[in-house]
Structures are given as structure tokens and as C-alpha cells.
Amino acid sequence: MPAQLINGNALSQQLRADCAQRAAALTAQGMQPGLAVILVGEDPASQVYVRNKVKACLDAGLHSVKEDYPADMTEEALLARIAALNEDPSIHGILVQMPLPKHINPSRIIEAIATHKDVDGYSVLSAGEVMTGLPGFRPCTPYGCMKMIESTGVDIRGKHAVVIGRSNTVGKPMALMLLQANATVTICHSATPDLALYTRQADIVVAAVGRRNTLTGDMIKPGAIVVDVGINRDEAGKLCGDVDFASAVEVAGYISPVPGGVGPMTITMLLINTIEAAERRLASQAAR
Ligand code: NAP
DSSP states (O other): OOOEEOOHHHHHHHHHHHHHHHHHHHHHTTOOOEEEEEEESOOHHHHHHHHHHHHHHHHTTOEEEEEEEOTTOOHHHHHHHHHHHHHOTTOOEEEEOSSOOTTSOHHHHHHHSOGGGOTTOOSHHHHHHHHHTOSSOOOHHHHHHHHHHHTTTOOOTTOEEEEEOOOTTTHHHHHHHHHHTTOEEEEEOTTOSOHHHHHTTOSEEEEOSSOTTSBOGGGSOTTOEEEEOOOEEOTTSOEEOSBOHHHHTTTOSEEOOSSSSHHHHHHHHHHHHHHHHHHHHHHHHHHO
């Protein structure tokens, strides 16, 4: 029997309906959640991502400011904008779209964002919060993958999860979140000699590589949950993930497609983090 689809669009719709309710409740209390999205340069893919993020905010009743700057913006000027947004009470989340032009140090920029507004969860402090299980902001993509895995209803506790990829923004936080949920976790990467040896033992596989056909049906344990984070193009130019969907769907128990899987969930988790930031602000005001 083919795998059940983990439909990121449908799950996103459910979660965004809840976001809209939470945003309306906050707005009624004078705290409309606000997200600032900064884009430096004219990278076409980044322009699409930024537009989609802003639109998702507006659709859910959040306030969103989009700031576009030319590619020759200086690092100092960008730092000054972040400092101003850190102080802006109408803004609860700040997102700087990556990649930045070469002359700007991304770490300096990320670390300049106030931790309580780091809704992308990319700062060292946010990473530490994920690692220690403190309630900070989880990076949106692995956070969305967790929601997708949870949506299957399968108990993560005690399962063997294999994460393919170890980037700071996807693979590593993904592994830590699965660990926090009591999975036994293996992390594979480009120096892993026999990937299939690990993936064949996995009850849950998250592929976050950026190379199509990294995971094929013969590498999957029957019934496993497969989440495909990758964004690639096939030889016909069609969008595809890291997983060979046609062979994997015949073996897996649950599988997320590309497109329509992790992509919409990433944006949804950005909304959730921004709302959470506004809720925390309201709670801290009430406690004063
Ligand atoms: P990244 O920083 O390039 O990391 C890729 C990881 O894959 C690295 O850890 C690398 O290992 C590992 N890798 C490369 N070749 C491998 C192989 N043959 N076998 C096993 N592991 C291998 O990429 P990323 O930012 O994590 O993103 C991964 C993919 O997810 C990309 O396609 C990206 O576009 C996509 N993505 C999608 C979303 C979304 O919203 N849908 C969000 C973020 C990212 P080493 O560390 O050893 O080099």
C-alpha cells in the first residue's frame, strides 16, 4: 500500500487558522503581532520567499513591514536598521533574508537581532535554547518538520530517527528536536560512508541535503516516516526534493511531497514564532 501523504499545505491551513485567531486576540488587546522582513539585494528566489512571508502574515492578521535595500548596503547601515527594529514596539519578530551579499557578515547580523525577536531562531543563543530544551524560538524549517511528524499520530518516543544533513539551520536543530522528543537520533552527512546502512534502520528519516535522489525507496524501512526538506530541480526543471518520491512512496508509511510539504510549513512556523513573541511581550507587560 502506498504511503500516506503528509500534506504540508493542508496542515499549514489548519495551523494558520489558529494563527489568525491568536493574532486577532492579541490585536484586540492592543498587541497586533508584527514581523519585519529585510531583504538586501535583488536575488529573485529571495524576493519570492520574502513576498510569500509578508503575504502569509497579512493573511493571518499580523502586521508586516517589508524593507528592501540595495545590494551595496553597508553592514553598518544594516546593523543600524536592526538596532532600530529591536527598539520598535510594533515589531515582535525580525527576519533578515539569507543569503546576504558577500561583504556583509551574516553572523554579525543574526547576532544583532534581539533574542526575543529572533523568530528565525538562527542566533547562537536561540541554538543554545534548542540544545538545552529551553523555550526559545525553534528554527522554522525543522520546527515545521516536527509538526509534520507529529501530525502522523506516530509516537516519536523510542523511535530511531535519521537526519541526513547537519547544517546549523536545518539538520542540527532537527536532530536536537527529535532528541528532545525522545527519539534515538543518528545524524548523517557527506562523510557518512554508507547512508543506506543507517536509513534502512530508521523509523523516521528527515532528508535535508539539497541533492535529488539522495534517498530512494530501497534505502527506506517499510512503514517509515519520510520528511523531505530538499529543494532541487530535476532535469526537466521541475521542483523536487532530496527523496525519489516515486520509489519512496511505495515503501514508506508516511511521506511529505515537494512541493507542498515542508515549504509551506516553514512559513507557518514563522507566523507561529512571531505570534509567540507578541504573546510573550503581552505577558511580560502584564507582569510588570
Ligand atoms: P546545507 O547547509 O548545504 O547542508 C546540506 C547538508 O547535507 C550538509 O550537512 C552536507 O554534509 C549534507 N550532505 C551533502 N551531500 C550529502 C550526501 N551525499 N549524503 C549525506 N549528506 C550529504 O543545506 P541546508 O540549508 O541544510 O538545506 C538542505 C536542503 O533543504 C536544501 O535543498 C535547501 O534548499 C532545503 N531547504 C528547504 C527549506 C524549506 O522551507 N523547504 C528550508 C531550508 C532549506 P556536510 O556537512 O558534510 O557538508
